Amino acid sequence: MPVASHGDVELSESSTNARSRALNQFLAGVELKAFKIAQAALRHEDDALDAVQDAMLQLARAYADKPAEEWKPLFYRILENRIRDMQRRRTVRGRVIAWMPFRGDEEEDEPDPIAQAPSMDPSPVKKLELAEAMGALEKALAELPRRQQQVFMLRTLEGMDVAETAIAMGCSEGSVKTHYFRALQALREQLGELV
Amino acid sequence: MSAGEQLTDFERLSRQALEESVLRIDGRVRSRLNQARQAAVEAASARRRPLFSRFFTLVPTAGAAAAALLVTMVLWHHGPQLELPIVAESSHPAEDLELIADGEALDLVQDGDGSGSFYEWAADQTEAGGGESET
Numbered sequence: 291m292p293v294a295s296h297g298d299v300e301l302s303e304s305s306t307n308a309r310s311r312a313l314n315q316f317l318a319g320v321e322l323k324a325f326k327i328a329q330a331a332l333r334h335e336d337d338a339l340d341a342v343q344d345a346m347l348q349l350a351r352a353y354a355d356k357p358a359e360e361w362k363p364l365f366y367r368i369l370e371n372r373i374r375d376m377q378r379r380r381t382v383r384g385r386v387i388a389w390m391p392f393r394g395d396e397e398e399d400e401p402d403p404i405a406q407a408p409s410m411d412p413s414p415v416k417k418l419e420l421a422e423a424m425g426a427l428e429k430a431l432a433e434l435p436r437r438q439q440q441v442f443m444l445r446t447l448e449g450m451d452v453a454e455t456a457i458a459m460g461c462s463e464g465s466v467k468t469h470y471f472r473a474l475q476a477l478r479e480q481l482g483e484l485v
Numbered sequence: 486m487s488a489g490e491q492l493t494d495f496e497r498l499s500r501q502a503l504e505e506s507v508l509r510i511d512g513r514v515r516s517r518l519n520q521a522r523q524a525a526v527e528a529a530s531a532r533r534r535p536l537f538s539r540f541f542t543l544v545p546t547a548g549a550a551a552a553a554l555l556v557t558m559v560l561w562h563h564g565p566q567l568e569l570p571i572v573a574e575s576s577h578p579a580e581d582l583e584l585i586a587d588g589e590a591l592d593l594v595q596d597g598d599g600s601g602s603f604y605e606w607a608a609d610q611t612e613a614g615g616g617e618s619e620t
Contacts (some may be wrong), residue, residue: 306530309529310526310529310530313526313529314522314526317522317525317526318522321518321521321522322510322515323507324516325510325514326506326507326510326520326525326566335514339514339517339518339521342518342521343517343521343524343525345519346521346522346524346525347521347524347525347528349525350525350526350528350529351528351529351532351586354529354532364539419506420501420502420505423498423502424502424503424505424506427502427503428506442499443503446496446499446503447500447503447504447507448499449500458576474493474496474514475494477495478495478509
């Protein structure tokens, strides 16, 4: 029976370290964009952070051994499921609260973190214009149907192609194209010359 | 969006605006994302840890299991030998049991093989039965 030599162990350990480094690099590359996508959908900073954190952990636990090229669509698929779960929970909670006789309106008064996005050093004119466009775009995105918002963020911000987006959204490539076309149309109508 | 695809001005400007908003994400969020990433990478590493490094954690469990198996084997082999002589003395244990259980059959066997003995016994039984019924 063959016994693993010291060299085999070193090889195995270095391979494990290489996978860990690759995973770290991948997550570092998508975490900010993923947060932005989750924030656009959930409109709540901490919920968005929780969703991204859960997606990272689930990817690491269940799919870390998959080829690195498959990580991105898988990660966004997991993230999308987490976002949907949170939205459902929020809907149920909203219905329950609506039925309560002495409910407070604290959540209604909560400021929208997207609307209150900090504007840092807007010295150049271009930056000012961009910030204005950014605010308007985020506001318009928030009003899009969920699937259109998702496809627009994945395609435009994350730069995923149609096939990857279809995997991430769990739908056909045709649906991706349709949702994307409608999202663009709706955003153009709302934003006009701003963007 | 792949490199080969042509972007419209609208798409290009939208991307620029979104990328700008990503760059403006504050330090608190970045820090929390960093922590989440480290936790995820650690979880993946723990799952992939090579068998060699897990060997030492498995040794005590494997040792205990082996010891329990050894004790079971020893008891299994030595236990039945204490009762073996009893079984060995009887060539037909099932037949002996029947004889012991049936006292009348034992008498018949002890009387020998003679079918006459049986008839004598049967006649005695009939007479005894008849006498009792008359009284």
